[in-house]
Amino acid sequence: MDVLVLIDKLDDLVHNARxxxxxxxxxxxxxxxxxxxxxxxxxxxxxxxxxxxxxKERQEMLAEAKRESERIIKESRDEQARMVSSxxxxxxxxxxxxxxxxxxxxxxxxIRLGAEDYADDTLxxxxxxxxxxxxxxxxxxxxxxxxxxxx
Numbered sequence: 001m002d003v004l005v006l007i008d009k010l011d012d013l014v015h016n017a018r019x020x021x022x023x024x025x026x027x028x029x030x031x032x033x034x035x036x037x038x039x040x041x042x043x044x045x046x047x048x049x050x051x052x053x054x055x056k057e058r059q060e061m062l063a064e065a066k067r068e069s070e071r072i073i074k075e076s077r078d079e080q081a082r083m084v085s086s087x088x089x090x091x092x093x094x095x096x097x098x099x100x101x102x103x104x105x106x107x108x109x110x111i112r113l114g115a116e117d118y119a120d121d122t123l124x125x126x127x128x129x130x131x132x133x134x135x136x137x138x139x140x141x142x143x144x145x146x147x148x149x150x151x
Contacts, residue, residue, distance in 0.1 A: 009036055010040075010065040013032055013036065013141065024146040058115040072101070072103070080094060
């Protein structure tokens with residue numbers, strides 16, 4: 001279940017709780033709160049696992065881009081070495097090698113930037129969700145302790 005749905009359930013439980021007569025406090029079913037908190041505990045680690053997976057995927061993408069660029073550079077150097085037979089062929093090979101190396105660097109940079117943007121967007125979403133979760137928990141605790149701003 002989504003953490004935000006659980007937060008809403010907890011918020012509704014506290015908000016709709018029966019008031020204690022002559023006080024600003026409310027009565028809530030302790031078991032319902034514990035049940036929702038247990039569900040939250042089960043859900044949050046999964047979202048953290050997803051964030052870790054995204055970071056791992058980003059690192060793997062960067063490593064793959066680096067391996068690919070190194071392979072292309074090696075191929076261009078190997079090709080350059082094979083073409084040493086005449087001066088013009090050598091010059092042509094050097095130009096091609098530089099183009100290949102530059103293309104590899106551009107491709108590696110594009111892949112790296114895309115992976116970083118994706119990981120940053122996902123981690124930002126997780127951060128926002130966790131901030132909402134903490135705010136809802138704080139509101140719920142405040143209501144439980146009689147610090148409800150609506151009273």
